[in-house]
Amino acid sequence: MELSIEERLHATMILPREGDITTIKIVRELREALSFSEDEHELFDMTFDQTEGKVEWNREKAIPVDIPLGPKAMSLIVQALEKLDKEGKLSESHISLWDKFIGTTE
Secondary structure (H helix, E strand, C coil), X not given: CEECHHHHHHHHHXXXXXXXXXXXXXXXXXXXXXXXXXXXXXXXXXXXXXXXXXXXXXXXXXXXXECCCCHHHHHHHHHHHXXXXXXXXXXXXXXXXXXXXXXXXX
């Protein structure tokens, strides 16, 4: 699935931190797939500000990247989004992820 830099960062942040062994192994692989390679860091001019905990990049160079996602990995992202929705914790930054993984309801 093609995901932007923002979507990759947000997807990583919503993944569960606990679960059964199978889930945690899939989450570990998913985090790795969503992370950025050295080539991407260079291509997108990415920097990380450790004091503010911010990732920055050249938005003109940013292109969506095809991230391979299996059915369980997709299900984990859907479950995380649905949990945020149920708890009333979705933000505007989650909209594109919601649209890609769950679809629009309007």
